[in-house]
Amino acid sequence: MRLTRRTLLATVYGTGLAACAPMPPPVANKAGALPDATGLASMIRAKDISVTEAVDAAIKRCESANSQLGLLVNNTYDLARARAKTPLSGPFAGVPWLVKDLNGVTGAVTRMGSRSTAGSPPATSQDAYIDATFAAGLICIGKSSAPEGGYLPTTEPLGFPPTRNPWDTTRSTAGSSGGAAAAVASGVVPMAHANDGGGSIRFPAANCGLVGLKPSRGRLIHDRPGARPLDIAVQGVVSHTVRDTAGMTAATEATGSAAAHPPIGLVTGPSTKRLKVGVLTKGFSGFEPDPDVAAAVNATAKTLEGLGHTITGTTNWPTSATFTDDFLAFWSLGALQDITEGSKAVGREPDDTLFEPFSLRMAENGAKMTPAEIQAVQGRLIAAAAAYDTWIKGFDIVISPVFRSPPSPLGYLRGDVPFDTLRQRLIEQVGYTLIHNISGAPAVSLPLGWSGGGLPIGIQFSGAMGSEKMLLEIAYELEAATPWISKRPRVWVA
Numbered sequence: 336m337r338l339t340r341r342t343l344l345a346t347v348y349g350t351g352l353a354a355c356a357p358m359p360p361p362v363a364n365k366a367g368a369l370p371d372a373t374g375l376a377s378m379i380r381a382k383d384i385s386v387t388e389a390v391d392a393a394i395k396r397c398e399s400a401n402s403q404l405g406l407l408v409n410n411t412y413d414l415a416r417a418r419a420k421t422p423l424s425g426p427f428a429g430v431p432w433l434v435k436d437l438n439g440v441t442g443a444v445t446r447m448g449s450r451s452t453a454g455s456p457p458a459t460s461q462d463a464y465i466d467a468t469f470a471a472g473l474i475c476i477g478k479s480s481a482p483e484g485g486y487l488p489t490t491e492p493l494g495f496p497p498t499r500n501p502w503d504t505t506r507s508t509a510g511s512s513g514g515a516a517a518a519v520a521s522g523v524v525p526m527a528h529a530n531d532g533g534g535s536i537r538f539p540a541a542n543c544g545l546v547g548l549k550p551s552r553g554r555l556i557h558d559r560p561g562a563r564p565l566d567i568a569v570q571g572v573v574s575h576t577v578r579d580t581a582g583m584t585a586a587t588e589a590t591g592s593a594a595a596h597p598p599i600g601l602v603t604g605p606s607t608k609r610l611k612v613g614v615l616t617k618g619f620s621g622f623e624p625d626p627d628v629a630a631a632v633n634a635t636a637k638t639l640e641g642l643g644h645t646i647t648g649t650t651n652w653p654t655s656a657t658f659t660d661d662f663l664a665f666w667s668l669g670a671l672q673d674i675t676e677g678s679k680a681v682g683r684e685p686d687d688t689l690f691e692p693f694s695l696r697m698a699e700n701g702a703k704m705t706p707a708e709i710q711a712v713q714g715r716l717i718a719a720a721a722a723y724d725t726w727i728k729g730f731d732i733v734i735s736p737v738f739r740s741p742p743s744p745l746g747y748l749r750g751d752v753p754f755d756t757l758r759q760r761l762i763e764q765v766g767y768t769l770i771h772n773i774s775g776a777p778a779v780s781l782p783l784g785w786s787g788g789g790l791p792i793g794i795q796f797s798g799a800m801g802s803e804k805m806l807l808e809i810a811y812e813l814e815a816a817t818p819w820i821s822k823r824p825r826v827w828v829a
Contacts (some may be wrong), residue, residue, distance in 0.1 A: 338446060338516075339558065345760075354365070354603075356634035365810050367664065369522045369525055369754050369829035370436050370490035370525065371525045371526070371574065371575050371576040371578065371579050371622060372427055372430045372432070372524075372526040372579045372582070372583075373426075373427075373576070373578050373579055375389060375431050375473070375525055376426060376427045376429065377698060379429040379430070381487070383443040384781070385429075385473070385524070386419040386423065386428075387420065389419075389429055389431055390415050390416060390429075390474055391746065391768065393431035393476055393478055393523060393638065394412050394522075394526055396522060396524075397410070397518070397761075399828045400501075400517070400518065400522075400523045400826065400828045402500070403404075403521075404499045404500075404504070404516040404517045404518075404521060404826060405495070405496035405497055405498045405499060405514075405517075406480055406498050406514040406515075406518045406523070407444070407477045407478070407480065407518075407701055408436040408448075408476040408478045408479065408480050408481075408514070409749070410478075410479070411434065411440060411442065411443045411477050412476060412477070414440075414475070415431065415474050415475060415476045415696055418474050423472045424469055424565065425472045425473075425525075426472065426582055426586050427473050427583075427586065427645040428471075428472030428808060429472060429474065430472065430473055430474065430524075430525065430526070431474050431475075431476045431524050432468075432473050432474070432475060432476070432512065432524045432525075432526055433475065433477050433480055433518050433523075433527040433639055434465060434468075434475045434527075435478070435479050435480065435487075435515055435528050435530060436448065436479060436480060436481050436514070437481050437484075437511070437530060438461070438465055438528065439458035439460065439462065440458060440459065440465060440475055441457075441458055441460055442457050443457055443458060443475075443478055443662055443679060444456070444457050444478075445458055447483065447484060447673075448480070448481045448485070448486065448490075448492040448511075449481045449483045450494035450687070450688065450689055451678070451680075451690060452677070453494075453609060453679060454697075459478065462557070463556050464545055464555060464556055464570040464587060465528075466556075467586070467587040468586075468587065468626050470586075471583070471586040472683045476524070477745060479513075479514030479515040479517075479518055479527060480492070480514030480517075480637075481510065481511045481512065481513065482510045482511050482513070482750065483690065483691050483693075483694050483750060484669070484670060484673050485511035485530075485532060485535060485692055485697065486511070486669075486670060486693065486694060486697065486715075486746060486750075487511065487693065487748055487749070487761075488509050488511070488533075488534060488761070488765055489507040489509060489510045489743070489749060490508050490509070490511065490512075490539070490753050491511025491746070492691070492750070492795075493691050493749075493750060493751060494725040495809050496516070497745050497749075498513040498514050498517050499517065500517065500542060500742050500790075500824075501517055501520045501521040501665050501824035501825060501826040501827070502520070502542060502742070502790050502791060502824040502825060503742065503788075503825065504825070504826065505644055506541060506742040506744060506745065506747060506790065507743050507744065507745055507747065507748065508539050508746070509541065509542040509738070509742065510539060511538075511539075512529035512530065512531075512535050512538075512539045512547075512573060514527075515528060515529045515539065515573050516529070516539030516543040516545055517539075517800060518543065518593055519543070519545055519574060519575060520545060520626040520753075521824060521828055521829075522827050523829075525574065525575060525579065526572050526573070526574040526579045526583065527574075528570070529570075529571055530568055530569065530570045530571065530807075531541055531547075531549040531568060531569055532568030532570075532573070532666075533666070533768060533769050534549075534737070534765055534768030534772075534774050535568075536571050536573060536780075537549055537737050537768055537778060537795060538625055538738065539573060540780040541738055541791065541795075542741075542742040542793070544782040544791035544819065545573045546573065546577055546579070546580050546772070546779065547571070547574075547580075547793070548571055548572075548580050548777065548778075548779040548806065548807070549569055549571060549768075549772070549777060549778050549779070550584060550732070550777050551595070551801050551802075551803060552567075552569060552595070552775030553567075553589065553596060553703075553775070554584070554588060554589065554777070554801075555570055555571070555587045555588070555589060555637060556568070556586070556589050556819060557570070557587070559793050560657050561691070562589060562780045567772040567775075570587070571583075571584075573610075576814070577777065577810040578702070578811075579806060580779075580807070581601060581602045581603070581807045581811075582601060582607075585600055585601040585602070585681055588600075590737050596800075597620065597801070599804040599807075602803075602804055602808060602811075604811050605808050605809070605811040605815070605825050606808040606812075608808075609644050610639075610731035610809065611644075611645050611646065611647055611729075611731045611732075612636065612639055612645065612646050612647065612730065612732055613626060613647055613648070613649040613729070613730040613732070613733035613734070614633075614636045614649065614733070614734055615649055615650075615733060615734070615735040615767075616628075616629050616633075616634065616735065617657055618652075618766020618767055619654045619760050619767070619769070619770070620638035620659055620766050622739060622766055622776045624738075624740065625786075627784070627785075627786040628736045628738070628739065628784070628792055628793060629736075630741060630784070631736075631783060631784025631794060632735065632736055634783075634825060635783050635784070635794045635813075638783075638816060638817060639734070639809075639813075642812060647729075649729075649733065652726075652770060653719075653722040654719055654723075654813065656771055657768065658716075658769070659762050659820060661712045661719075662716070662769045662773065663697075663758070663759075663761070664700070664708075664712045665712055665713070667697040667698065667700040667701035667704070668699035668701040668704070668709070669701075670694050671697070671698040671702055672701075673694070673698075674695065677690070677696075685698070691750035691751065692754065692759060693751070693752075694750065696754045699703045710760075719773050720773050721776040722776040723770050723776060724774060724776075724799070726777065727797070727798065727799045728799065729796075731798065731805065732796050732798050732802075732809060733796075733798075734795065734796055735767050735794075736794070737767055737768060738792075738793070739763055739764045739766060739795070741786040741788070741791075742791070743764070745759065750766070768795065775800055776799060776800045776801055776802070777800070777806055778795055778796065778806070779796050779806045779807075779810055780795050780796075781793065781794055781795075781796065781814075782819045782822075783813060783819070785828065796809060796810070
């Protein structure tokens with residue numbers, strides 16, 4: 336199998352836009368709150384606000400928040416205003432949002448978080464998922480920030496200002512969809528594009544107090560089939576509300592002969608079915624979480640038990656001792672491909688004026704792997720996927736942390752931290768999400784916990800391949816039982 340950026344950052348299977356049922360009516364707008372995307376679309380349909388007014392207001396908010404948070408790579412304001420004057424359709428017609436700067440948007444420059452892309456021309460095409468978001472009626476007002484190549488779980492690319500967490504601007508938003516999460520959490524837009532190759536939807540959702548669903552491999556529209564099960568990344572969104580995430584899942588779901596899973600359509604509320612819930616606090620490498628994180632997981636388990644679900648303890652993930660190292664080895668092959676292609680594009684040998692130290696070291700590690708070592712890593716990851724598929728059959732869902740700790744200080748996971756130190760920090764911090772990308776199973780982060788310092792803590796809910804409907808239903812139930820929508824960060828521009 337040829338390992339490329341497209342392999343690592345792709346969803347698989349799927350063409351055609353899912354037909355969506357009518358959206359439920361908007362909830363009452365809280366004091367000072369921006370309507371969620373579903374509510375804003377309803378207001379636009381009712382002509383309570385025009386599309387142009389919605390776009391101009393979002394642009395104004397974006398300018399204000401970007402100066403404080405560094406969430407925008409480049410704007411598409413002119414393109415957005417022009418689109419606002421055209422006929423729009425779809426469940427989110429007229430709603431402004433941001434596209435993550437790892438995906439192209441026709442007419443906008445894509446930087447990939449890298450100094451190597453300085454001077455790149457605007458994209459002349461965009462992928463099928465972005466096409467599907469346009470078909471859903473969304474209007475892109477800009478490209479949100481991401482770390483170089485999407486590799487690190489913080490959004491602090493060395494060639495750009497760091498993206499700051501709206502809850503505490505000395506803290507990381509996480510990554511790689513950090514600009515998207517900062518924009519939604521601060522009230523710039525109600526929902527934003529994200530993608531996830533190892534936790535990059537769930538990490539920033541957890542750090543910024545948002546809903547972040549990593550869908551099953553093959554659930555959503557994409558350009559082409561991938562190499563299962565090692566086509567590890569998927570597209571999606573970060574949002575304030577479960578219904579926005581459910582609505583976008585329905586709007587971009589693959590249907591027809593290209594669908595990898597039976598369509599779920601629009602999920603509109605909780606189920607009456609009571610679930611068997613596994614609970615994990617320990618990460619893949621055996622590390623226990625920060626006490627605030629452990630307390631949040633245990634409190635969520637008690638909430639679920641109080642709602643009538645059955646809590647069944649479980650002690651370990653179904654992963655071997657080599658799993659995290661194998662994932663990083665596989666990831667290094669993508670870095671090697673990126674740096675090789677990026678260097679060729681600019682006609683220079685790769686160095687630290689083009690690429691970050693972490694990316695260069697990852698590429699170096701990838702270059703040292705022999706074909707036999709690559710095959711062995713792939714084989715062990717495939718075995719890990721099969722082990723997860725067997726293990727998850729013992730539960731309906733499993734809850735766990737997303738990160739080992741609350742949002743880390745800026746600089747802690749940045750790409751210029753000495754490699755061995757950074758590698759150890761990654762192993763300790765990201766011990767809960769990688770298996771879902773390898774297996775292809777869905778998982779969602781919900782903003783159900785808070786640290787003693789008032790920082791968001793995400794709780795992860797994971798299930799078997801194709802179980803998004805169940806995850807969205809339990810998310811609706813918890814959203815009603817422990818509401819988070821009225822909580823506001825320090826930087827709030829709506």
